[in-house]
Amino acid sequence: MNAGAGTPASDRVRVRRKPERGHYDRATIDAILDGAILGHVGFVVDDQPYVIPTAIWRQGDRLYWHGSSASRMLRATVGARVCITVSRMDALVLARSGFDHSIDYRSVVVLGTAHLVEDDADKLAALETFVERLYPGRWATLRPPRPNELKATTVLWTDLTEASAKIRDIGAHDEPGDETWPTWAGTIPLRTVVGEPIPDVFVADGMPVPEVVLEARG
Amino acid sequence: MNAGAGTPASDRVRVRRKPERGHYDRATIDAILDGAILGHVGFVVDDQPYVIPTAIWRQGDRLYWHGSSASRMLRATVGARVCITVSRMDALVLARSGFDHSIDYRSVVVLGTAHLVEDDADKLAALETFVERLYPGRWATLRPPRPNELKATTVLWTDLTEASAKIRDIGAHDEPGDETWPTWAGTIPLRTVVGEPIPDVFVADGMPVPEVVLEARG
Numbered sequence: 001m002n003a004g005a006g007t008p009a010s011d012r013v014r015v016r017r018k019p020e021r022g023h024y025d026r027a028t029i030d031a032i033l034d035g036a037i038l039g040h041v042g043f044v045v046d047d048q049p050y051v052i053p054t055a056i057w058r059q060g061d062r063l064y065w066h067g068s069s070a071s072r073m074l075r076a077t078v079g080a081r082v083c084i085t086v087s088r089m090d091a092l093v094l095a096r097s098g099f100d101h102s103i104d105y106r107s108v109v110v111l112g113t114a115h116l117v118e119d120d121a122d123k124l125a126a127l128e129t130f131v132e133r134l135y136p137g138r139w140a141t142l143r144p145p146r147p148n149e150l151k152a153t154t155v156l157w158t159d160l161t162e163a164s165a166k167i168r169d170i171g172a173h174d175e176p177g178d179e180t181w182p183t184w185a186g187t188i189p190l191r192t193v194v195g196e197p198i199p200d201v202f203v204a205d206g207m208p209v210p211e212v213v214l215e216a217r218g
Numbered sequence: 219m220n221a222g223a224g225t226p227a228s229d230r231v232r233v234r235r236k237p238e239r240g241h242y243d244r245a246t247i248d249a250i251l252d253g254a255i256l257g258h259v260g261f262v263v264d265d266q267p268y269v270i271p272t273a274i275w276r277q278g279d280r281l282y283w284h285g286s287s288a289s290r291m292l293r294a295t296v297g298a299r300v301c302i303t304v305s306r307m308d309a310l311v312l313a314r315s316g317f318d319h320s321i322d323y324r325s326v327v328v329l330g331t332a333h334l335v336e337d338d339a340d341k342l343a344a345l346e347t348f349v350e351r352l353y354p355g356r357w358a359t360l361r362p363p364r365p366n367e368l369k370a371t372t373v374l375w376t377d378l379t380e381a382s383a384k385i386r387d388i389g390a391h392d393e394p395g396d397e398t399w400p401t402w403a404g405t406i407p408l409r410t411v412v413g414e415p416i417p418d419v420f421v422a423d424g425m426p427v428p429e430v431v432l433e434a435r436g
Contacts, residue, residue, distance in 0.1 A: 037321070038307060038323075040260075040269050040271075041269075043267055044267050047299060048301070049299060051258050051259075051302070053303060055321060083267045083269045085271060091413075091416075092255075092352070094356075094428060097363065098345055098346075098360050098367075101349065103255070103256075111266060127316055128316075138401070139316065141400075142315055142316050143315045143393075145317060149316075149317040171416075178361050181360075182359075183360060184417065184421055186417040187415070188430055189413030190411070191410070191413055195309075195406065195407030198389075198406075198407070199402065199403070202397040202398070203402055207401075208402065
């Protein structure tokens with residue numbers, strides 16, 4: 001997608017001026033959400049915005065997150081407006097001027113109202129979805145949840161009606177005339193990799209290691 | 219740091235109940251900020267919180283971010299309360315119950331007021347710091363900034379007086395008695411890696427590739 005030397009300067013300028021493209025289709029939005037582990041939840045308490053990193057997961061038209069029922073911050077968001085942002089960096093972008101340095105990335109911003117999952121069966125189903133999407137098949141192998149654990153866990157959701165995505169994937173774009181400036185320009189990819197699993201001291205030899213779904217890497 | 223079988227159950231419960239430790243010393247806070255590329259800036263417009271991913275950098279007691287002067291959202295934050303959160307996942311944590319699954323991570327939350335860098339020389343110095351901390355030695359190789367580019371760039375900062383860090387690094391901790399449940403438990407490390415640089419079409423053969431500072435990986 002690099003605008004090469006044969007591209008008219010006017011087109012290159014146009015591309016440069018709109019380097020981040022907005023997307024409003026659910027396929028694009030869902031792909032970014034489903035490829036993330038972490039989101040950043042924004043909410044307001046006494047005119048002060050807070051942004052808290054937390055695991056997120058999508059189920060149909062809803063985006064879920066959870067936390068401790070003891071968290072005042074989590075309880076304060078119930079019924080309130082929130083913004084949940086998911087982002088991943090794909091590459092550092094180096095241009096020949098400081099001004100045109102950038103980052104190729106994908107992000108989703110979801111505006112909405114935080115709703116509480118009240119029903120225990122619904123809460124359990126949401127938590128199962130959360131575990132299963134990261135580690136398929138794992139839920140059935142776990143020690144089943146206890147009522148006090150379920151009570152100690154608060155699950156929230158918001159719908160995806162006010163969701164939008166932004167993607168920058170065009171690499172380096174210099175101002176017309178800068179291409180011959182004698183410094184390196186291009187992209188340096190960034191990637192999240194899953195390392196070697198480290199069992200805890202109680203894991204028996206030969207016990208199968210859970211698979212982490214690659215698409216769920218942050 | 220795993221609480222092994224020899225640890226009294228009461229201690230293990232204590233560890234489990236406080237798995238995320240708060241840190242308020244600047245050395246810990248600075249190390250997390252300086253190890254990040256991206257932050258999430260939270261601000262409020264008409265009672266709606268917004269969370270926008272953006273590159274951040276620290277200089278002394280200030281945390282900086284920047285954007286297009288054409289951005290209404292960026293201009294709306296000048297003088298307003300903001301929250302800038304930086305987070306990185308270090309590992310997925312798998313326990314023997316769903317309840318004890320977690321993520322080992324490091325994060326910093328900075329609450330503050332957004333200030334505009336008004337002076338052109340200060341703005342230039344801030345942008346130089348931004349480029350240099352990611353790509354040491356690169357600023358001097360770039361086509362120098364033009365006045366219109368400087369004007370098109372807005373640089374904001376907030377101080378670090380209301381900054382705090384959270385670190386979870388204790389791996390898997392099960393409820394007492396769960397250790398013998400027959401499923402795998404432990405940590406699966408996550409790491410951001412820098413890929414092979416991809417030069418754009420104008421880069422001459424043999425031109426040196428800029429070094430990306432490893433500590434600056436997100």
